Amino acid sequence: MSDAAETEKKARMSAYQRWEMASFDPVPVDRTAADQAALEKHLRRVRDEAHAQGLAQGHVAGQAMGYQAGYDQGYAKGEEEGRRDARAEAARLTSMADAFKTALQAADAVVAEALTSLALDIAQQVVSQHLTLDPTAVLAVARSVIAAEPALSGAPYLIVNPADLPIVEAYLLEELQAAGWTFRTDPDIERGGCKAHAASGEIDATNATRWERVAAALGRSQPW
Incomplete structure (x- = not known):
């Protein structure tokens, strides 16, 4: 091989070897001001975005906590x-x-009062008819007076x-x-009644008088 060919071959091999070795080395970076600004913008x-995501997550968590607190407060308030x-x-x-109850008691009182009045009216009519129809009605009254306790003394007499x-x-x-x-007699004394002195x-x-006692026993003041 001639010297010229050998020299050319070495030159090609050196160039290849230089390219091959350099192809795996880090490419030197020449950062310009625009590249640096773009990088900083990307980082920002x-x-x-991370800050916004954190805020969003915090907001959701806060809402959940606030909802639970509001729910508990609302539940307690609603329960109260x-x-x-x-x-x-x-x-x-x-x-x-x-x-x-008061109305029933008042109604009962009114009904009781009305019934008492009705009962007294009926009783008065029955007694009056009895005295009119039974001429011997005075006998029972007179016997009760004679047998009264304490017995009258000092020349007692019956007035009819x-x-x-x-x-x-x-x-x-x-x-x-015998007693x-x-x-004696007195026209002012109604038939069926009597007095004793x-x-x-x-x-x-x-x-x-006997009728007034009966009415008084029922809490009423009703004349004969």
Whole structure:
């Protein structure tokens, strides 16, 4: 091989070898001001995105915590309001029950009063008819006066209506005489009633007086 060919071959090999070795070496970077600005902008964008993502996650977490806190607070408030409403409703129902009870008692009182008045009116009519239809009604009254305790003493005497005198003489004469009683008449005494007088006192068994006692026992003041 000639010297010229050998030299050319070495030159080609050296160039190849230089290219091959250099191809795996780091390429020297010549950063310009524009490249540096672009890099900084990229870094800022990455940082801003990370910050925004962190804020978003924090916001979601805060919302969740706030929702739970609001839920707990609202539940507690609703429960308390429910208890308050229940107490108010119970008080209202109790008041209604008391008012209803009072109304029933008042109604019972009115009904009782009306029934008492009706009963007295009916009783008065029945007694009046009985005294009119039964001429011997005075006998039971007179016997109760004679047997009264304490017994009258000091010349006791029985006063009856003149129309009842024949009845008294026919049925009570022996009893009166045996007890030391006499009898008299008074037209102001209604038939069926009587009075008794003695030195020790007086017994009023007229119809009006006995009726007033019955009405008073029922809490009424109703004349005969």
